[in-house]
Structure formats: structure tokens, C-alpha cells
Amino acid sequence: MTVRFWAAGFRAHQSVRQSLWVVPLLGGLLGVVLAGADLWLEGRISLPPEWSYSESTASSVLSSAAAAMVGLIGFVVTIGVLVVQMATGTLSPRFMRLWYRDRLQKFVLATFTATFTFAFALLRQVESDSVPDLGISLVGLAVGIDLILLLLYFDRFVHALRPVAVAAAMAQAGLAIEAEEDDLVADAGAGDHADRRGAVSSRVPAPRSGAIQDIDIAGIVRFAAARDQLVVIPHTIGDFVIAGSVMMEVHGAAAGEADLRRLARMVSLGRERTIDQDPAFALRILVDIAIRALSPAVNDPTTATQVLNYIGALLLGIGASDRAFRGTALDTDGRVRLVLRTRRWAEYLELGVTEIRQYGAFSPQICRRLRAMLEELRAGVLPARREAVQSQLEALDRATDAAFADPFQRALARMSDRQGLGAARLGEDSDARR
Structure with a gap:
């Protein structure tokens, strides 16, 4: 069950990081929730007279804010199209996968969407004898914040997509991955443990074709230690494996079909490489x-x-x-439980x-x-x-x-x-x- 949750969790994590709609959707839902909270507060607090608005002013402000957010969202999408063209023309198509992860871009879209839904939800409540004065003031504040975020996003777009800026970001990301402490604790190649393996008792086939994006090293070590096995992955992270080909080898006690499926779920396969462990x-x-x-x-x-x-x-x-060259992982008793091919x-x-x-x-x-x-x-x-x-x-x-x-x-x-x-x-x- 833990393995299944890890595999599903990793795929969901990757989907959220790569998608451009999940975070803005959450922002839109947040705007509706905040509108409900504002309407609940309207009758329970008193505001200064200068914060009061007429029905026509309230409708104009809320309508203009909602329309402006739609335009700003379209502007950000247009910038995204330009990024695609620039990346494929002057940078590398592989860089697009990392651009999709840009947190500022998702935060800007989420903020614009939240402001739109907040303003639209309040617009429905404007009546001749009932005006959400607090909400209208908050919409004006939100629009001002959105404009500042737009300027920050535009500045980042102009500067961060220069080839030298992309190169600096890629080098920093690569060094960060290399410096991470992980479960690979010994610098040993596959040949260093050949005499300890014995014959291959089971082989784990790749469930589908794809590039190896992530390996649950700790999970494999626990799995192998519990069964007194040694797991060998004759691939490097980033390698493309074909469905049905050998993805892992198990040395020691033979593994059943259920165990082979559990091991297969500990390796995440995707359409292309990722930078997470590579x-x-x-x-x-x-x-x-x-x-x-x-x-x-x-x-x-x-x-x-x-x-x-x-x-x-x-x-x-x-x-x-x-x-970056450690190729084995040990269990708590210091015994090798995983051998992974490393560059x-x-x-x-x-x-x-x-x-x-x-x-x-x-x-x-x-x-x-x-x-x-x-x-x-x-x-x-x-x-x-x-x-x-x-x-x-x-x-x-x-x-x-x-x-x-x-x-x-x-x-x-x-x-x-x-x-x-x-x-x-x-x-x-x-x-x-x-």
C-alpha cells in the first residue's frame, strides 16, 4: 500500500508541477470562498463612511475588475506562447518542461483568477439596498497587487529567458541535485558486488515504455531487506526503457508476481527525462x-x-x-540492497x-x-x-x-x-x- 501511495503521489506531484491549470483553478476556488467570507462579514462590521459605495459605482468597479482580470490572464497566456517560440528557436525544447514549473507564473495566474471569481461573485450580490462595501475595497486592493505581480512577471520573463540566465539556472539546479544527501551511500560499480549477488532469481519487466524519472531508493532498500534480496537496476536515471524489457533484477529469494509489481511501481516512468534526480x-x-x-x-x-x-x-x-557517482544503497545493517548504474x-x-x-x-x-x-x-x-x-x-x-x-x-x-x-x-x- 505504501508503494502504491508513493507511485501515485509522485505522478500526482509531477502532474501538478508540470500543469498550468491546477494552481489557477485553486485560485479561482479560493476567490469564491473569500467572497462568501466577505459577505458573511459585511453585516457584522461597520466601515467608515468614505468606504461606502453606490450601487452603480459598485457594479462598475466589480465589472471592470472582472474584465481586467480576463485580459491579464490572456496577456500571461500570450507570454507563454512567446516562451514556447523562443525556447524552440533559441534555447532548447527540453527547457520547456522546466518553464512549466515556474512558481511565479502559476502564482500570477492563480491571483488573477482569484480576483476574477471574487469580483464576479460579489457582483451578483449588488442590489439597490445592499452593497458589499468591504468587498469592493478589497477588489481595488487586489487589482493593485495584481498589477504589481504583472510587472514582476514581465520583468522575469524579459530577464530570465536570456540564454545566459537559463544557463545559470540550469547549472544551479544541476549542482543542487548533485549536492543532495540521498540513500546512495557507497561509491561502487556493478562489478564490485558481482560475487555477492548469486544468480538472478527474478526479473522485473517495465510496465510501459518511458524514461526513468524517479526511483524510490529508500522503498527498494526496505523491500529488499525484508526479503534478504539484492535489487539491481541496470539503467541510469534518464534512460528510456521499452515496455516488457528488464527494468530490474532480483538476486536472492525468488519474488512473486505481486512483489514484482510492487518493485515496478517504485520506478516512475514518463514521456521524457526530468531534472529531479538527473x-x-x-x-x-x-x-x-x-x-x-x-x-x-x-x-x-x-x-x-x-x-x-x-x-x-x-x-x-x-x-x-x-x-554523483555513488552506485549502491545499504540497509540499516550495512548490507548492500540496491545496485544502481550511475554515470x-x-x-x-x-x-x-x-x-x-x-x-x-x-x-x-x-x-x-x-x-x-x-x-x-x-x-x-x-x-x-x-x-x-x-x-x-x-x-x-x-x-x-x-x-x-x-x-x-x-x-x-x-x-x-x-x-x-x-x-x-x-x-x-x-x-x-x-
Whole structure:
């Protein structure tokens, strides 16, 4: 029952976070409730004479407020359409899933809807001998607050959707996920526990096709500990699994059909990846924005250079820590109960560098900024991971040499420059003189 509630709760949580109608609907219901509360208070409190309104004034104010809220809601929806166009044209379509979660956008829509229903509910109560004076004053106050929220929302829309702002948000989100304390408590790959597993006793098929969005790690550990089993998930969070394929393997006592269904519900599958447990998805979005800026149709290497700043920050945060590479979970007795395939440092590095090097090889600005980033990573990551960074530097050397036949241009492109172009001089880098 607990597993079922977790699965249903996670799906409901995801639906609410991604939807644009649930919170505004709640706001509309709140407006009706507040209107009822206001009508209850009207006959029980006395207001100053200057707060009294005539029937015609009350009707005009409430009608204008309701109409204005409908217009403002339409304006916010129009901005949402522009966001879709901008995201698909200059950013990454994957970013839209995160834009749907924007709390300010939902709060603004909920506030507008609440003001509309509040004003409309009071409008029905305006009569020649009965005017909700308190409610009309509150509607005027609500409209003023709504206008301030609209300005804040518009300011956020203008500033937060710049590529560099999106890159900063994605890097911050990826680092936050990587830094979270979770139940993965040991850095061990699948091969480290092969001798403790024994034969596979049961296999859990994927109930449907979809990307792995979330795993109930604590639930799986409790489940396996109660049955003295070891559960192996041969997939990484974000992998797409096909219906009927093996999603989990159970080692130890054989699991019945009911247990297999319970285990399957502990893994949430969706149409696409989410950022909740997957810092690589944040890195994927950053790379998408950078290579889109490097396409011949856009030809904006400066934007790609700015995105590289945050790719470097995210990679350094991952490469300097062991949290993102923990692949096992233990029970309270210290026994391994879950083995989960996790991405290694080289995989994160390849994701963050390979395509940008490929598409930006002919841009001196990209080559110089990419070299500076890799040199910073080589100095900042754990010693065991520096070899992978060195391999990427050597690959950058080969790409640069192949792209620039002129010796001067080649020397220029092989320099290390944190700004892409402008922060390094010829002769400062030993590689530039080769």
C-alpha cells in the first residue's frame, strides 16, 4: 500500500508541477470562498463612511475588475506562447518542461483568477439596498497587487529567458541535485558486488515504455531487506526503457508476481527525462543551448562561450565530489540492497564537451574558452579524474589543428582564454608556440 501511495503521489506531484491549470483553478476556488467570507462579514462590521459605495459605482468597479482580470490572464497566456517560440528557436525544447514549473507564473495566474471569481461573485450580490462595501475595497486592493505581480512577471520573463540566465539556472539546479544527501551511500560499480549477488532469481519487466524519472531508493532498500534480496537496476536515471524489457533484477529469494509489481511501481516512468534526480539532464540542456548558438543559421559563438562558463561550473562541481557517482544503497545493517548504474566522470565530461568541440572547432573563441575550461577542470577535479580531462585536451588539440591550416590562426586558437577572445595574448601559452 505504501508503494502504491508513493507511485501515485509522485505522478500526482509531477502532474501538478508540470500543469498550468491546477494552481489557477485553486485560485479561482479560493476567490469564491473569500467572497462568501466577505459577505458573511459585511453585516457584522461597520466601515467608515468614505468606504461606502453606490450601487452603480459598485457594479462598475466589480465589472471592470472582472474584465481586467480576463485580459491579464490572456496577456500571461500570450507570454507563454512567446516562451514556447523562443525556447524552440533559441534555447532548447527540453527547457520547456522546466518553464512549466515556474512558481511565479502559476502564482500570477492563480491571483488573477482569484480576483476574477471574487469580483464576479460579489457582483451578483449588488442590489439597490445592499452593497458589499468591504468587498469592493478589497477588489481595488487586489487589482493593485495584481498589477504589481504583472510587472514582476514581465520583468522575469524579459530577464530570465536570456540564454545566459537559463544557463545559470540550469547549472544551479544541476549542482543542487548533485549536492543532495540521498540513500546512495557507497561509491561502487556493478562489478564490485558481482560475487555477492548469486544468480538472478527474478526479473522485473517495465510496465510501459518511458524514461526513468524517479526511483524510490529508500522503498527498494526496505523491500529488499525484508526479503534478504539484492535489487539491481541496470539503467541510469534518464534512460528510456521499452515496455516488457528488464527494468530490474532480483538476486536472492525468488519474488512473486505481486512483489514484482510492487518493485515496478517504485520506478516512475514518463514521456521524457526530468531534472529531479538527473543532473546530467541539466548538462544536456546547457549543451543544447550552446550547440544551437554554434549552428550556421545562428552563428553566435559568444552565447556559446557564456554557456561554457556554466558548463564548466557544473562539471567542476560534479568532478570534485563523489556524490554523483555513488552506485549502491545499504540497509540499516550495512548490507548492500540496491545496485544502481550511475554515470561516471568521463560520461559527464564527454556529454559536456564533445558536441561543443565538434561544432565549435572552427571558432577560435570556442577553442580558447573550451581549453581554459578543461585546464580549470584538470586542476580542480579529483586526481583520479584528471586523465579523462587530459584526453579531452588532446582531442581539442587535434580538432584545432585540423580546423586551422594557417600557423598563426592555429596558434591563436590553441591559447587558453576565459573570455574566448580578449583575455590572452600570443606567446602567453606554451601551446600557442608549438
